[in-house]
Amino acid sequence: MDIRHLAPEQLSDRTSDRRTLASETVYEGYIWNVQRDEFELSEGADTLRRDYITHPGAVSVLVLNERDEVLLINQYRRPVGMTMWEIPAGLLDVHGEDPVAAAQRELAEEADLRAEQWNVLVDFHNSPGSSSEANRIFLARGLSDVPEDERHERDGEEAEIHGAWVPLDGAVQAVLDGRLNSPAAVVGLLAAHAARSGDFGSLRPPHTPWPGHPAFR
Template identity: 85%
Template sequence: MDIRQLAPEEISDRPSDRRTVASETVYEGFIWNVQRDEFELAQGTDPLRRDYITHPGAVSVLVLDDDDRVLLINQYRRPVGMTMWEIPAGLLDVDGEDPAAAARRELAEEADLRAEQWDVLVDFHNSPGSSSEANRIFLARGLSEVPDAELHERDGEEAEIHGTWVPLDAAVRAVLEGRLNSPAAVVGLLAVHAARADGYRSLRPADTPWPGHPDLR
């Protein structure tokens, strides 16, 4: 392995300009498709072929109240056959919708809540070796309830959603003890725990550009 000496501020994921030789959709699904790409790692080398899920991306919301508690919601997840404690989240499946607006919508739909203060908490890719999915987690504070007349009617798996408020430190312990496994919840809880150390001053504004999302570069 080539170990390079880099300054900490140089450590950053970046888009790559490697040449695509061929690309086709090999499966069309209900929510996402499977794409097959052939590409060159270096000019003149034999192309590599990879299949991966093309995904619209998602937003998640780490909800923190004035008592340093986080909101976790419980939902059934068919692929892993588990009911999981998660944070509110949803797909970026509305054409032209801003990620921060999508986060506000998901918070209202899944948790019946609104928030006055929004920050970008952390960005991540669920599985960059097999999916294009990018996920942005927002930190939501300054909470209020959605009026009864504006409540969203949940259906499908979302109809079974129920929630609980957990002290942040207890939620982090649940992650480290292996009791919470949802990727957005794990990443979000550890990130907000780290951000709390400097009073959340290191967080980015809610409208910060998102070059990690393939469609938002």
């Protein structure tokens, strides 16, 4: 393996145009599908075959109030059989919806909140070895309540959602203690903690391009 020294500004994930030989959907699910691709890493190399989840992507919202508290919501997650403390989030499953608009919608639907100030906090892939899911976390500040008559009626697992305001430092410690495991919450809390040291001045504007999401390249 070639190991080299890089300057921090040289670090960047990049799209790769590897040659696809065949592609098919082998399973169609309620929310996402499973795709099988055959491809080459280089011309004439052995053909590789991989199955992976094709996912519409998601947005999440790290909500920070004027008291340096973050909003966490508690929700049941069937695949892991746990109730988990998370940050508001949702799928990008509305065709053509802008990620910022989707984040604003999810914040209103899951937390009954609106925000005046939005920034991109961090982008990540949940499991790039097995899923195409890309997740963008926004930082939302300048909060106000959604009026009672405009609030979303939650159903399914969302009907059980309840929330809590927690000091950012305390929530980060819960991550480091292993008490919080939701990936968007873990990534978002650690990113917010790091960004706060520079008074959030390094954060990107809300409509910053998102090449990590296949649909927005």
